[in-house]
Amino acid sequence: MRHSSSRHSVALLTLCAVCALLMLASCSPRDRVKAEPLDANLNLAAAPFTQAEDNSDLIYGVVPPKSELISDETLGYLDGVLASRLAQTPSGGSYPGSEATESCALSTVPQPRGTRGRALDYWSRVGQCAGVKYLLVPVVSYWSEREGGELGSPKPASIVIDFFVVDVNEVSVIDTYRYEEQQVSLAENLLTVDKFVKRGGKFLTARQLAAEGITYSLNKLGL
Template identity: 35%
Template sequence: MKRLFPLLLTCVLAMATLSGCASKSEIVKLPRPVGTIAVAGFTNPVFNWELLAGYLPHEGQPIKKEVLQQLDDAMVEVLARHGVTGYARPAITRQCQEIEVFENMGSRREAAFAYWVKVGECMTADYILVPQVLFWQDLRGMQKADFNIQPASVLIDLYLIDVNNKSIVRRYHFDETQQPLSSNVLNAGTFFKRGGKWVKAMELADEALDNGLMELGL
């Protein structure tokens, strides 16, 4: 029986690896939106009323501005990898984000949505991509050790808003906290895809943007 266990574990890991690869191939890439696109700079809602959907795991916990800038840079890099060109970059869209303000329009969620529509109108764009980071926890500890670790954890939402029709046409939600292989063998495919080591929060964010933009058609 002891001799069979390593073989059984190997089979399970192989199946998990295959399932991990399959999950990436199953990502649905929607048709690219037709029209001009503005990409907003990453924002970090600290209160639920600032969200377009869902709820924060913890309110009142802001993320460092340096992280938001790094996420903006990562967004531009991933869009380039996907062959997306001719869009208004976050650095430009931020100018309209700073001009427009939230107004009292019924519920606070309605005010948040109206704000982003106004930013899109300010950019004279047909669509505006709104990225929001709701939670950010970076890796603490040794990447290759399996003890005294605070794993990376990232919560990101991507919204594609039709500015002319004032509607959210597509949304992508990413909520990932890296787990050790010993906690969930079925995640072996993802674990080995990440080099069999603990990864940093920015690496998880890159996964979120790569998969999320593909699902949004970008």
């Protein structure tokens, strides 16, 4: 009788563990469904990547605290990744990268930091200067570089990137997507096993996370 009771207890504990994992998965944040591909002839271009220092640098949303400052070189790298992806979209379309808007971004003077609507006003004027109807605005809202190596990291990389699609003439946002990820080990989160295996079991740099995030976010935006 004691052996039967013991087996019953083990089975009950196993069932509880499975249920807990299923509940955890069902309670995790639900991602948005991939958008329908946008018109390949849409008059859209990308703005240069910037880094948000406070909330007024975002069209809307909150800047997470304690972000690391990223270099102009890294911003240029992100511009290149975005431009390459926009040059050949899954739908066969092609949109200009920041090379089409950079001079306008440099010549347009933003309102003082903290001004209400500062970011939307600024990017709308950049888009008007560049002669586009829609402007894709990418903003790094948080950046934390990996410590350690690709096979083991005491502090994995973490990023938050916001994407806004601005209707330049209407001075409004027609779509937005926030990509955020802090890479964790497989032992810390079994729900990320597919992603961890796809990355070869390696810890990525913040740049590598961002490159993945750019492609993923554009798919979600239909670009």
